[in-house]
Structure formats: structure tokens, C-alpha cells
Amino acid sequence: MAIAETHDTHGEHHDDHHDHGEFIAHHFESPEQQFDSGKLGIWIFLVTEVLFFSGLFVLYTLYRNYHPEIFQVAHHYLDKNLGCLNTIVLLFSSLTMALAVRSAQTGKNKNCETYLLITMVCATIFLGVKAVEYSHKWDLGIWPRSMFHYHEGVHETGIFGLSNYLIKLSVIPTLLLVGFAGYAAFQYLTDKANNARFYIGMTIMVLGYFAGVVGGVVYQNAIAGDSHAHAALQTAAPLMLHAATIDKSSAGHDDHVHADGEGDSHDDHDHADVPAGSQESVPDSVGIFFSIYYCMTGLHAIHIIGGIVALAWIYRRSQLGHWREDYFGPVDYVGLYWHLVDLIWIYLFPLLYLID
Amino acid sequence: MADHSHDSHDHPSFNHPAPIPMLFGVFIALVGLTVATVVTSNIELAQFAFPVAMAIATLKAFLVGAFFMHMWWDKGFNILVFLSSLLFVTLFIGMTMLDTGSNLEQVESFPTTETSSLSTTEY
Amino acid sequence: MVRLKRACGQTANKLPDETQQRQRQNTVAFKLKKVTTMATAETRNKIFGTPETNYLNCTKGWKSWAFTLDHKRIGVMYLVGVTIALFLAGAFALILRSHLVKFDSNMLSYDRYNQMFTLHGAVMVFAFIIPSIPAALGNFVLPMMLGAKDVAFPRMNLASFYLWIVGTMCLLGAILFGGGLDTGWTFYTPYSIETETGVIWATFGAFVLGFSSIFTGLNFLVTVNTMRSPGQTWFKLPLFLWSLYATSIIQVLATPVLGITLLLLIAEKTMHIGVFDPRYGGDPVLFQHFFWFYSHPAVYIMILPGMGVISELISVYSQKRIFGYSFIAFSSVAIALLGFLVWGHHMFTSGQSPLVTLIFSAITFSVAIPSAVKVFNWLATLFKGSILLNTPMLYALSFIFLFGIGGLTGLFLGALSTDIHLHDTYFVVAHFHFVMVGGTLTALLGGLFHWWPKMFGRMYNDFWGRVSCALVFIGFNVTFFPQFVMGARGMPRRYASYDPEFQIFHQISTVGAFVLGIGILLAYGVLVYAARYGKRCGSNPFRAASMEWQSSSPPDFHNFIHKPTVNDPYDFDSQVYDEELDTYLPREYADPAKTPPRKEPVHH
Ligand code: HEM
Ligand SMILES: [Cu+2]
Numbered sequence A: 001m002a003i004a005e006t007h008d009t010h011g012e013h014h015d016d017h018h019d020h021g022e023f024i025a026h027h028f029e030s031p032e033q034q035f036d037s038g039k040l041g042i043w044i045f046l047v048t049e050v051l052f053f054s055g056l057f058v059l060y061t062l063y064r065n066y067h068p069e070i071f072q073v074a075h076h077y078l079d080k081n082l083g084c085l086n087t088i089v090l091l092f093s094s095l096t097m098a099l100a101v102r103s104a105q106t107g108k109n110k111n112c113e114t115y116l117l118i119t120m121v122c123a124t125i126f127l128g129v130k131a132v133e134y135s136h137k138w139d140l141g142i143w144p145r146s147m148f149h150y151h152e153g154v155h156e157t158g159i160f161g162l163s164n165y166l167i168k169l170s171v172i173p174t175l176l177l178v179g180f181a182g183y184a185a186f187q188y189l190t191d192k193a194n195n196a197r198f199y200i201g202m203t204i205m206v207l208g209y210f211a212g213v214v215g216g217v218v219y220q221n222a223i224a225g226d227s228h229a230h231a232a233l234q235t236a237a238p239l240m241l242h243a244a245t246i247d248k249s250s251a252g253h254d255d256h257v258h259a260d261g262e263g264d265s266h267d268d269h270d271h272a273d274v275p276a277g278s279q280e281s282v283p284d285s286v287g288i289f290f291s292i293y294y295c296m297t298g299l300h301a302i303h304i305i306g307g308i309v310a311l312a313w314i315y316r317r318s319q320l321g322h323w324r325e326d327y328f329g330p331v332d333y334v335g336l337y338w339h340l341v342d343l344i345w346i347y348l349f350p351l352l353y354l355i356d
Numbered sequence B: 001m002a003d004h005s006h007d008s009h010d011h012p013s014f015n016h017p018a019p020i021p022m023l024f025g026v027f028i029a030l031v032g033l034t035v036a037t038v039v040t041s042n043i044e045l046a047q048f049a050f051p052v053a054m055a056i057a058t059l060k061a062f063l064v065g066a067f068f069m070h071m072w073w074d075k076g077f078n079i080l081v082f083l084s085s086l087l088f089v090t091l092f093i094g095m096t097m098l099d100t101g102s103n104l105e106q107v108e109s110f111p112t113t114e115t116s117s118l119s120t121t122e123y
Numbered sequence C: 001m002v003r004l005k006r007a008c009g010q011t012a013n014k015l016p017d018e019t020q021q022r023q024r025q026n027t028v029a030f031k032l033k034k035v036t037t038m039a040t041a042e043t044r045n046k047i048f049g050t051p052e053t054n055y056l057n058c059t060k061g062w063k064s065w066a067f068t069l070d071h072k073r074i075g076v077m078y079l080v081g082v083t084i085a086l087f088l089a090g091a092f093a094l095i096l097r098s099h100l101v102k103f104d105s106n107m108l109s110y111d112r113y114n115q116m117f118t119l120h121g122a123v124m125v126f127a128f129i130i131p132s133i134p135a136a137l138g139n140f141v142l143p144m145m146l147g148a149k150d151v152a153f154p155r156m157n158l159a160s161f162y163l164w165i166v167g168t169m170c171l172l173g174a175i176l177f178g179g180g181l182d183t184g185w186t187f188y189t190p191y192s193i194e195t196e197t198g199v200i201w202a203t204f205g206a207f208v209l210g211f212s213s214i215f216t217g218l219n220f221l222v223t224v225n226t227m228r229s230p231g232q233t234w235f236k237l238p239l240f241l242w243s244l245y246a247t248s249i250i251q252v253l254a255t256p257v258l259g260i261t262l263l264l265l266i267a268e269k270t271m272h273i274g275v276f277d278p279r280y281g282g283d284p285v286l287f288q289h290f291f292w293f294y295s296h297p298a299v300y301i302m303i304l305p306g307m308g309v310i311s312e313l314i315s316v317y318s319q320k321r322i323f324g325y326s327f328i329a330f331s332s333v334a335i336a337l338l339g340f341l342v343w344g345h346h347m348f349t350s351g352q353s354p355l356v357t358l359i360f361s362a363i364t365f366s367v368a369i370p371s372a373v374k375v376f377n378w379l380a381t382l383f384k385g386s387i388l389l390n391t392p393m394l395y396a397l398s399f400i401f402l403f404g405i406g407g408l409t410g411l412f413l414g415a416l417s418t419d420i421h422l423h424d425t426y427f428v429v430a431h432f433h434f435v436m437v438g439g440t441l442t443a444l445l446g447g448l449f450h451w452w453p454k455m456f457g458r459m460y461n462d463f464w465g466r467v468s469c470a471l472v473f474i475g476f477n478v479t480f481f482p483q484f485v486m487g488a489r490g491m492p493r494r495y496a497s498y499d500p501e502f503q504i505f506h507q508i509s510t511v512g513a514f515v516l517g518i519g520i521l522l523a524y525g526v527l528v529y530a531a532r533y534g535k536r537c538g539s540n541p542f543r544a545a546s547m548e549w550q551s552s553s554p555p556d557f558h559n560f561i562h563k564p565t566v567n568d569p570y571d572f573d574s575q576v577y578d579e580e581l582d583t584y585l586p587r588e589y590a591d592p593a594k595t596p597p598r599k600e601p602v603h604h
Helices: A031-066 A068-077 A080-105 A109-139 A164-169 A171-189 A193-225 A227-243 A284-319 A329-353 B020-042 B046-068 B076-109 B116-122 C017-048 C062-066 C071-099 C110-145 C154-176 C199-226 C239-271 C284-316 C325-341 C354-382 C391-414 C416-422 C426-456 C462-488 C500-533
Strands: C575-578 C583-586
Touching: A031 A068, A031 A284, A031 A329, A031 B076, A031 C199, A031 C239, A031 C284, A068 A284, A080 A109, A080 A193, A080 A329, A080 B020, A080 B046, A109 A164, A109 A193, A109 A284, A109 A329, A164 A171, A171 A193, A193 A284, A284 A329, A284 C239, A329 B020, A329 B046, B020 B046, B076 C239, B076 C284, B076 C325, B076 C354, C017 C583, C071 C110, C071 C154, C071 C426, C071 C500, C110 C154, C110 C199, C110 C239, C110 C284, C110 C426, C154 C199, C199 C239, C239 C284, C239 C325, C284 C325, C284 C354, C284 C391, C284 C426, C325 C354, C354 C391, C354 C416, C391 C416, C391 C426, C391 C462, C416 C462, C426 C462, C426 C500, C462 C500
Parallel strands: none
Antiparallel strands: C575 C583
């Protein structure tokens, strides 16, 4: 993160000799001025993040307002339980992040290191679960609008009953895992235990992804095995659109599914009551929900990945013992960013997963 | 515990470590609220479902912001900066919403490409 | 009212007559005290004299520039960069104008014509005018005006410059690899989704340039907040800083929305996510909301820094305290905030709902108020000032005139009924060129002439500078005034061919464009020549009172080798002439024997 201008890497001009001078950049007068600048900087950066996401919230509000029926149908394809699990994982990572900040503030670099590692592992667990969710949807043909082709019962799988998409998504984490583990071993063997420690941390961090994937897959297989739950999840929703053809007049406004010309108002049918029927596909207009879903969660995931990079950086610096009472800014700044990513998820979760 | 964070060292004025029990307390509250929002989404609340979900989310956001992000102790100006972003988001959403309803009919009546699964291969 | 002959061009630095006399009277006293003042003279010389090493030559080699974290060098590199962008996009403009000489011209194919005006607009807006004043001039003077050594985040500052390079390259990549770009700089959907040209290259370029702009804005906000000199309160900031601060607010709040808009456009184009594309149930007008939520505030990113420059120039070259300091200061902030409430005035004819149209129209009118507040305060500052008509001042006066026309015609466009007629005609083209070229570019040139002696330690040739200003002013009016006329008569914008009745207007316009081009080239020529061969000048040749003039010219790597004195930036009496150094110094440093007594401060 470019915000965190901390130590003077260009190494010139240390004209200000404070006790802890090495982390004061040459153009600041005091640690406090440096800290305040960084802090204001990160807050402004968070403002830009909020506005960056705002565009997606506009899309969400608009389409939910004008097409509530699409949202009601679509959210049945999202698994509340996985979403809830991920929410708690992120909240926990926020807790450990806050503890890491506290440790840095009290100069406890060792504790800080541990908390940061836990935070990173939570982040990758989150991504692992997300990968399972995404790949499962892709198997079902649930894509953004133009590629959306959901057909009841059509479900692709690849080798070992795993989703091909999941395997593709896991290629990079696998490479990272091998790379980090291998490099850690190499560093260890060449007697650079200190460096090795960092790469071991990175290896553990990537393992979190696989933990998330395994957890997600096990859960998904469990509910697939439970055919009743599966049926409820997979079939009830599309039927709603077709069975519940409602007179437009009662709807009163324009919120009909325009795509296939079939009207449908947002009356509250309990979908369990809807008689099972056709095997037809879901209208593609439902894809708009998933366009928005993928944009929102995708952008959020990119922020998680960016956060992991920043976390790795301060993780390394904790190992080097950089933090002390008058110098802990970078941890604080990354922490704020991390909490913002969490904040956004706090809204995304009910908005996307809990529509009724 | 709470005192511990303040006594042992002479912290510079910009350093306010948060008490550990508070952090854990906030976390537990957050998990509780998450469970609450999932539970309320399962019961029939009709038109209240959305406001309730948003209220819970906002409460959670408040907890994260005030305690995890230290806003409670932060400089007023920093808080102002951050919260002002929400004002502009509201403006963006509000004015756009106010307008887009009006051309809905044209948007809806535009012939769409409804080729279902085949459309993947086209583009 | 005495017209002062002060520092300019070859005539070197002459004192205001009055002061000169006092100085002569003091000479006797000076001789008596000579021994005691020797030490201070030495200090004076060290601080304000021509330094041997300065930021330009303290380190050498291309690496010392490419990896520099010094805001002054980054400012200079930015200046070179945006100037290249200006010349490039200017060349596109001249090609366009040449094409339009004949109503049925076939100099360019119609497709090429479309691509040419798109690239002209996109490069000018995103790569030139938005970064121009803040990132080039602002970067150089902002920390110095605060008495700081650098901006708060020097590495981010350098990153901003590199992002600028990457973004500009991608934008230009649209020509080389994307087969041109023909959407107009606004990338309106649905055409931008359908066209086969390099929309993705260009939008990605604009996206990256957006981040470059955010980095600059964020840096400036933090720097002004936390790095002011002790004792330098908000109301002791030069007005240029207030305007940069307001600009930065917009950059930080609006630019991210451009970022997400362009990402969504890319997503729409590659995956058809169906939010803007009507074929997939999207709403193309929604794109306009997204785009203008950024781009109307962005026009204030373009003009506010220019206004800040003008506030400095008008005050310094009238040698008079700026009139209505706090009004000008707060009007910048008001413009920045109100600017967020008017974006819909670009969409009056896009099928926007009547209610929203009405609201946006009404607020549009209110934006004119803070703009007018500034103009009236500048005029009041001129009143009874000792006006020096040198190059920067001439540019400043042109600015007031041209911005006045540009701003007022904005009101015609903000009025609903007239806009129905004028929208998408040359009237709009003339309007925004009056504000962007007549406003921002003129202010940039004026600012360059004002700060050039500080940046390079050498004085330009004032005569040729004034000639350049005359050419720019005349060329500009000849180019764009006819466009108001033909626009009002119905000549649509962005057309490669037109009705023969408009030919004469287009021809006049084309002639003017070449004059304008020559004027701009001449201005840059005068400046570049001065940087190399100009006469050396002292630290404060123009008797300005803001802090950057307390450094040597060119400044030291650390900006100041002493703690600069914090004083009122518009109290010109705080600066007194020093014969030995042939420049103005703060009173505190001047030879007490030769220092004329303080004038009674004038308060408004
Ligand atoms: C005094 C305040 C101003 C008002 C009331 C105003 C009003 C307007 C209006 C109503 C339009 C839309 C015309 C149409 O498309 O039919 C417009 C267009 C435009 N204005 Fe202004 N304006 C003002 C100042 C500025 C400034 C300071 C700038 C830039 C520095 C600027 C740049 C532009 C540009 C670039 C466009 C055309 C955008 C496009 O369609 O390509 N305006 N202005
Ligand atoms: Cu506008």
C-alpha cells in the first residue's frame, strides 16, 4: 500500500536525530507528525475505497428496486450458511487484526506477528470458501448476465467429483504453496532461518485457502447428500418465477421481468407451496443479479487479496521487530484498511445472501 | 486488564492501545448480531425484513468502526473525513435513483438478446 | 496611483520609486553600521543568494531523477510530461481544424476524424489538464508554501507520476494497438460497448490516470493538514493552497467513481454484465449518471487550481492585499462541494426525468455564485493596485476575461430551454474551451511565468513573454468565438462535414487555432530559453510574500536552508529590497539600516 510512507529507504539525510530516528522520514519533524499524516492519509484512502464501491451499491439499489422479483429468485442460489461462515471468519480476522494493532502499539512484535498470521489465514480461508461458492455456481451455469444459462439439473463436474472451475481457481494457490514451502526449505537449508520464518508464515497463510476449500467442499457434499435440502435449494427458486404468474395490475408498477415477457410481481409466495413443475431454464434476466453479485464479491475479493499483500508486508516487519510505542503506524493503517474490507462485507452479506 | 494497557509504558500521546476484553466483547457482539441477522432473515417479516437487516448491519458497522477502528478515540477530523464519504454515496445513490425510474419503460422495451445458454458462445 | 516598474525581464529589478528614495537616504546610515552588519550580510547571502548547489544539480544522472522523491523534481518531470501531452493533443486539434476548413473536406476519413477528436479530448482531459496545475506547479510550490521539506508521502508522489506515464501510454495504446478510439472522451454507452475500437485500452488508461490523480490529491490534503509551519494557520495559507485543497477534495471523492465506472464499462464490454447494455436489460443512461458524477466535479479539478494561481498573480502584481481573502478561500470549497450536485446538467436531453432535470438546472445556477465571488474579488484587488503588466499578469487578466465568458455561457447551457437548442452544438464546444483553455491553460502559462524564476533561478524575456500572451489571447478568441456563433446557429459538434453556410466560421476558427498554437509554442520557447540562458535572478524578484519566495532560486534540495518566516502571504510590505542581492527579502533578514519603515497595514 502506497499510503504507508514509513521509513526512509532512500537513506539520505537523517538530519533529525530522534531517539528512534531510523523510522522517521526526513521530511517529518516528529513521530507524532508522521503518525498523524499517515493516519489522515489512510482515512482519506478509505474514503476513496467507499466511493469506489459506491458505484456497485448504486447498481444494487437500482436493480433491486426495479426488479425485486429477480433478487428474490436469485438469492436462493446463494448459500446462507457459507455466507454466514465467511462473515464470522472475517469478523474473527478483524478481531485478530485489532489485537495485532494493540500488540504493535505496546511494542510486542512477537504477538503482533502471531496475530497477523492468524489474520492472513482467515483471509485465505475466506477466499477458499468463496472459490467453492463461485465454482459451484459456474458448474450450474450461473454466470453474469450474458453468459447465464442455468438449467434445472444440469451440473458439470470434473475429476474426483470436484468442480473443474475449482481446480482452475486453485492452480495459483497451489503454485504459491509449493513456491513458498520450497523457498522456506531452501532458506532454512542455507542457514537463513530468519528468512525461512517468513516463508513458513506464507506457506501457512496459503494453506488457509485449502482449508477453506476443503471445508466448503465437505459442506457442499453434505447438503448434496441430503437430497431434501438439495431439492429445496435448487428447485424451489426457479419454479417460483414460472408458477407464480401474477396479474400485472396487482403489481401496479414496472417491476416485471422484462426479459421473457413474463410478468411476475414481488408477492410473497412461500416457495415451498409452489407446485413442482417444469424443467425449464431460469430466465436469463436473473443473470443481472449475478452480474452485480460477481462485481461486488469479486471486487471485495480483490481487496482481500490486496489486504493479504499488505498484511504480509507488516508481518515481515514484525518479524524484524520494527514496532514500538512511538512507531506502529503501518500496522494501524493496514488494520484500518482491513476493517474497512470487513465493513463492506458486513453490508454485502445481508444484501446478497439474506433477501426475502 | 483494561488499565494494564495504559500504565506500563509512557505511550506517546497518539498511542491508545485498546483494552483486550473490550476487543473480545466486540467480537462476541458481532458474531451474535450475525447470527441474529441470519435468524431474522428466516422468519417472515414482510416489508420490515430489509430495514431490520440493514439496521443490524449498521449496528455491526458501528461496532467495527468505533472499537476495532478506534474511531471512538480518534481525532474528530478523521472521523468527519470518513463519515463524509457516506454523504456523497447517499447523494450518488439518491439522485440516480430519483432519475432512473423515469426511463424504465424504454429500457424494458428494448429488444434484448435472449438466447439463453447459446449466448455464451456468441461473445 | 503610481505605476511601479518592478522586476521584470532584462530591466532587472528596479525598486518602487518611493522605496528607492528612502533607500538612498539610508545609505549614509548604512556606511556607519557596515561593520556590525557584516555577519548578517553573510547569512543573508547564504540564505537568499544564488546557491551553488540546488535541487537541480545536487545529484546527477538519470537515476537521480527517475527515482527521486523530491517534490520539486517530480513537479518538473510532471511538467515535462503534461507539456508533451499538451503538444500531442494540440497536434491532433490542429489536424482536426485543418480538416474542417472545407465543409465537405476529405482530408481525414470520417472514421479517422472521429478517432482524432476522441483522442484529442481524452488526452487533453485525462493526461494534460487534470494533472497540469496541481501535479506540476502544485507539486513544486505546495510544500514550499507551507515551509515543509516535502509532501507527506513522497513515494506516493513518485508513484503518481509513474501511474501517469502508464495511464497515458495505455490511452495512446488505444491508437497503436486498439485501432483508434471513436467514442468521444465521454465513452457513452451503448456505442462504446459496440464499437470495435480500443475502448478497453483507453478506459484502462483513464482508470490508471484516475489513480494517479487520487494519489496527488490525497498527498496534498494530508500535507496541507499536517505539515504547515508552526504558526501558519489556515488563514495564513496562500489562496493557491486553498484552491489546491478544494481540488484535492474533489479528486479524492469523485475519481474513485470514475474508476468503478470504467471498470464496469470494461466488464460490460467483455462479459456483457447487463447493467449499461440495453441488449441485456441494462440502462445506457445510467452510464451517463456514473460518468458525470465524476466528470462534472472533474471540470472543477481543472479550473480550481487555475483560479488559485490567478489569486496569487493578481495580488502580487497589484502589490495589494488580496481583496476578500476568506471569500475566495471558502468559495473554492463551496465550488468543490456544489460541483457534486449538478452533474445532471449534462443529461438534460438524455431522457432524464423532468423533476431531476429541474433540480440539476437550479443547482447549476448556484454554482455560478462562488465563481463570480472570485471574479469580483479579483477585480476589487486590482482596484487602486500598483499594477504591473508583465507576462504573468497579462495571462492573469486574460484569464479573468476568458473565464468570465466561459462561465457565463455555462449558465446559458444550464438553463433548460436554451440547452435543448444548444446541447451538442459548437456552443458547448466553445463554452468548455473558454473555461478549459481560456481558463486553465492560461492560468497554467501565467503560473509558469510567475514561478519560473523560482524553479530555474533565471528570468525570462518579458517582452517575448508578453507577445506570447497576446498571441494566445488573440488566437484563442479567433478560434473559439466563432464557435459560439455557429453553435447558436445549429452547427452540431463532433461532425466531420457540415452545411456550407458554416464554412466561413470554421475557416476563421482554423486560422485562430494556428495563431493560438504559435502563441503556446512561443510561450514555452521563451520559458525554455530562459531556463538555460536567462539572466540569473534573486530569491524573490517579484516581491511576493508567500513562503516559497524565501528560498533561494532555484531552491535547495531541502527547500530552505533556514527556518522560513511565517507571515501573512499578502502582506507585501513584509518584503524589502536588498541592493546587494538585487532582490526582495523578509524584513527580518534585511539590513536594518536600509530597511524602510513598515507601512501602516491596510485592512479590508
Ligand atoms: C460557471 C460554471 C459552469 C456552468 C454553469 C457550466 C455549465 C455547463 C453545462 C450546462 C454544460 C452542458 C452543455 C450541454 O452538453 O448541453 C457544460 C458542458 C461542459 N462544461 Fe461547463 N459549466 C461551468 C463551468 C465549467 C468549467 C469551469 C469547465 C472546465 C474547466 C467546464 C467544462 C465543461 C465541459 C468539458 C463540458 C462539455 C462536456 C461534454 O459534453 O463533452 N464547465 N457546462
Ligand atoms: Cu458540468
